[in-house]
Amino acid sequence: MSDQKNLIIAIALSLAIMLGFQFFVDAPRQEKLRAEQAAQKAATTQVTNPDGSAVPTPAPGAAPGLNALPALPGAAGPVATGASRAAVVAQTPRVTIEGQRLRGSINLVGGRVDDVILPDYKEGLAPNSPPITLLSPAGAPHPYYAEFGWTAAPGDSTKLPGPQTRWSADKTTLKTGETVTLSWDNGEGLVFTRAISLDDNFMFNVVQGIENKSDKPLTLFPYALLSRHGLPKTDGLYILYEGPLGVFRPKADEKGTLKEVPYGDLAKEKNAEFDSVGGWLGFTDKYWLTALVPGVEQNIKGRFTHGGTPGADRFQVDWLGGGVAVAAGAKAQSASLLFVGAKQTELVNRYEERHQIPRFDLVIDWGWFPYLTKPMFFAIHWFHGWAGNIGVAMLIVTVIVKLLFFPLAYKSYVAMSAMKKLQPEMQRLRERHGENREAMQKELMELYKKEKVNPAAGCLPILLQIPVFFALYKVLYISIEMRHAPFFGWIHDLSAPDPTSWINLFGLLPYDVPAVFAFGGMLHILSLGIWPIIMGITMWLQMRLNPQPPDPVQQKIFALMPVVFTFMLGSFASGLVIYWSWNNTLSIIQQIIIMRRMGVKIGGGADPTPPPAK
Numbered sequence: 309m310s311d312q313k314n315l316i317i318a319i320a321l322s323l324a325i326m327l328g329f330q331f332f333v334d335a336p337r338q339e340k341l342r343a344e345q346a347a348q349k350a351a352t353t354q355v356t357n358p359d360g361s362a363v364p365t366p367a368p369g370a371a372p373g374l375n376a377l378p379a380l381p382g383a384a385g386p387v388a389t390g391a392s393r394a395a396v397v398a399q400t401p402r403v404t405i406e407g408q409r410l411r412g413s414i415n416l417v418g419g420r421v422d423d424v425i426l427p428d429y430k431e432g433l434a435p436n437s438p439p440i441t442l443l444s445p446a447g448a449p450h451p452y453y454a455e456f457g458w459t460a461a462p463g464d465s466t467k468l469p470g471p472q473t474r475w476s477a478d479k480t481t482l483k484t485g486e487t488v489t490l491s492w493d494n495g496e497g498l499v500f501t502r503a504i505s506l507d508d509n510f511m512f513n514v515v516q517g518i519e520n521k522s523d524k525p526l527t528l529f530p531y532a533l534l535s536r537h538g539l540p541k542t543d544g545l546y547i548l549y550e551g552p553l554g555v556f557r558p559k560a561d562e563k564g565t566l567k568e569v570p571y572g573d574l575a576k577e578k579n580a581e582f583d584s585v586g587g588w589l590g591f592t593d594k595y596w597l598t599a600l601v602p603g604v605e606q607n608i609k610g611r612f613t614h615g616g617t618p619g620a621d622r623f624q625v626d627w628l629g630g631g632v633a634v635a636a637g638a639k640a641q642s643a644s645l646l647f648v649g650a651k652q653t654e655l656v657n658r659y660e661e662r663h664q665i666p667r668f669d670l671v672i673d674w675g676w677f678p679y680l681t682k683p684m685f686f687a688i689h690w691f692h693g694w695a696g697n698i699g700v701a702m703l704i705v706t707v708i709v710k711l712l713f714f715p716l717a718y719k720s721y722v723a724m725s726a727m728k729k730l731q732p733e734m735q736r737l738r739e740r741h742g743e744n745r746e747a748m749q750k751e752l753m754e755l756y757k758k759e760k761v762n763p764a765a766g767c768l769p770i771l772l773q774i775p776v777f778f779a780l781y782k783v784l785y786i787s788i789e790m791r792h793a794p795f796f797g798w799i800h801d802l803s804a805p806d807p808t809s810w811i812n813l814f815g816l817l818p819y820d821v822p823a824v825f826a827f828g829g830m831l832h833i834l835s836l837g838i839w840p841i842i843m844g845i846t847m848w849l850q851m852r853l854n855p856q857p858p859d860p861v862q863q864k865i866f867a868l869m870p871v872v873f874t875f876m877l878g879s880f881a882s883g884l885v886i887y888w889s890w891n892n893t894l895s896i897i898q899q900i901i902i903m904r905r906m907g908v909k910i911g912g913g914a915d916p917t918p919p920p921a922k
Contacts, residue, residue, distance in 0.1 A: 393441070396448040397423050401474075403488050404481045408508045409649065414482065415445060415453075418471040419490050419502050421512065422446070422453030424648050426596075433792060433800055442596055442648055446471075451537040454598065454646050456502060456514055458528040459628070466526060467494040475502070484508050497522030510649025511659060517641040520634040527633045530642035532600045533626035536591055537616070539571055543594060548673050548786055552612045552625050554589025555667045556582040560605055564666040569612045575621060580612040588665055589625045590647070595788040597671050601645035602627050604664050650788050653685065673786055680779040685787055692789075699795035699802055702780070702883060703890050709776055710894050717895075721902040730755065777888070784883045795886065799839070802883030806837025836878045839885045844874030846892035853899045 391399075402413035405424070412423035424443040431437050443452050460466050469475070475490040482488045487505040494500070501517040516530055542550040551571045557564040564587055569580050589610045590599030602608050608627040616622040634640040645663060651672050660668035674681045684705065691701035710717070737751050784790050790803045798808055848870040877885050 391447065393444050393448040396445050399447075400445075403477050403479070403490075405506065406481055406483050407506045408484045409510060410506065411439075412443065414477075414488070414490075414504065416475045416477060416490065418455065418473060419457075419469065419475045419492075420445070420453045420455045420471070421504070421646060421648070422451075426649060429595075429650060429788075430792070440596070442598070446537075451535070452598075454532070454534050454600070454648070456516055456532045456644070457530075458500070458516065458518070459531055460526075460528055461631075464526075466498070466528070467496055468528070469494070469500050482506055497524075498526075509655055510647055511663075512646040512648065513643070514646055515641055515643045517639065518632070518634050519639045520636055523636050525633065525635045527631040529631050530629040530644075531626055532602070532644055532646070533624055534590060534598050534600060536623045537621070539621050539623075540591075540593065542571075547675070547782060548594060550593055551591065552589070552623065553592055553671075554582070554587060554610055554612075554625065555670060556584035556587045556589075556610055557666055558583065558585070560585040566667065566670045571621075571623060574612055574614045574623060578614055582610045584608050584610055584627075586666060588668060589627065590671075591623070591625065592651070592671055592673075594786065595650060595791055597647060597649065597651050599647040599668075599671065600625065600627060601647065601663065601665055602629060603643055606630065606642075606644075652788060653689070675782050677775070677779065680775060681782045684776075684779045685783045685789075688783065689789060697795065698790060698793040699799070699883060699886060702802075702887055706887060706890055707894065710891070710898070714898070717898065718902065721899050777884075777891075780887055781881070781884050784881045790881075790883065793883075795882070799882050799886070802886075803881050805879050806839045806882045806885060808837040810836055810841070836874065837882070839882055839889060840874050840878040843877060843885050843889040843892065844870045846889050846896065847873055850892050850896050850899070853896065853903065 397413065401416040402423070403416065405412045405414065409426065409428055411425050411427050412421075414420070415422050422443055422445040424441075426440040426442060429440040431440060443454070444450055445453060455471065457470065458468050460468060469492050473492055475492050478489045478491075479486075482504065484506055485508065487503050490502040490504070492500045497520065499519040499521065501515075501519070503515040503517065505513045507513075514532070518528065520526060540550070549568055549570075551568065552574060553566065553568045555564040555566050564584075567580070567582060569577075574580065585607055586602060586604045587608070587610065588599050588601040589612075590597060607630040610627045611625065613624045613626070614621065615624070629642060632640045632642055645665075647659070653669075653672060656671055657669055659665060687705045687708070688698060688701045691704045692698045695701050695704065733755060734752065737748055737755070740748075784803055791801070793802045794800045795802055799806065851866060851870060877888065
């Protein structure tokens, strides 16, 4: 088979794999998910009490859904007041949060956790860059908050705390390892409490209590919700999921199933419900997460809902627990967790083990091939602790991967070197047969058979590094550990593109490239940094070592590949470009060593000096 046919087959196979995955794996999965959601909407599902009895489905307006939320302060519906976030926070009495890794406050009106910032993480690299703001109160731009409470069965007129309830607190500040207790008396014999504590990272423990001082028993149902107003800005790439998600367990002894409902699908379908024993649900962003975690053995109904109007969307995730019976003169409580913070891999795994949260590690989108991305991440993370630089750790892991695949790569490079030795003979065949391709192909095949050369074997090194390339790309893209991680010189963020540009002579000329080319977005593609250019050079050198394809058209295509990849990867994360450059360099070294052992001249053709004896 000719090299041209091999190229066509390789391209066809790649397209077939991509399209096949889309149509036969992902499309059925999405269709199944939509069917499950539709079936759950049509079916009459109920949460059960601990004794197995059914929980009455709250009537519209009684459940903690979007239709139960009152108008926001100073506005109708989810529309912001126009006031700044700081001004809205200052309008209500609050308990200050001073955790080791969290800052903010708890709103005493409604008892909401609606003001959280992450002081460890900045929006940009500048020293004066503001910290990441995660939660904001209703009435501020982009409200995003957590709420806890109780609801009653239809027809029950028990006076319950709501979003406008004014709570009292036993202290003014919540610090790491401490607990603040909010309390409210409904004036009808019921005292509600909400004890909120914070660990040394991002996890709140919320215990809702009821003291029944009346002479009547009652049954109430605990709930918790996360409400997010406005359509969040996402990267919108297939490689990463951002939106509502959760893990739900039909039975306590099951691992649980991950459910993801994108914002767009949720806005169309309006509602998704899942019965579960324990589990968790929340909103995930690229680096940040908010998640509600009910009790491990608690029967709940989890929901993803959408409300509001076009351009003023409100997305909500919530869970409704089974009935809690409170006898006259008795007390009862319901405990749950709230995560608000960064998706640090080791921390997420620790929370999963400590609190027995089922499959909590899935908050990090490791993709369809976690057996590649996870080892890649943990290897880089381990070497980072040893080397002190993630970029250096990445280079070390690349060397290890090269060593692991060296036996296969060696065979491939031997095949490529053998092909390079045959190039003079192949050129003579082309000159002899001219346009008679059939005769030339026949003699080429005889030549390959005689010299025991497989022309397709040289493709193996490229095929081997493609999955590693995508695994590293995934790790660099999704891991908060890579965010704002410096390398050396001008690379201050391995997760961002190379900031230099040849247009201003890599910073020597006194103007900023994005400002100069702001009038033409496509022109910014031409703004290549130093590392993309280095990558292109190493790719060109590597291809110079490979045997040239016999077809002139193929030669031109392969000659353009380094240029195409240079511009294509120019806007990718600099860490990925550095990896590709380093990987090419190691491949060049390997190839030169093998070519010398095979007696192949580096510039092409056979070396007149025989190879050393083995």
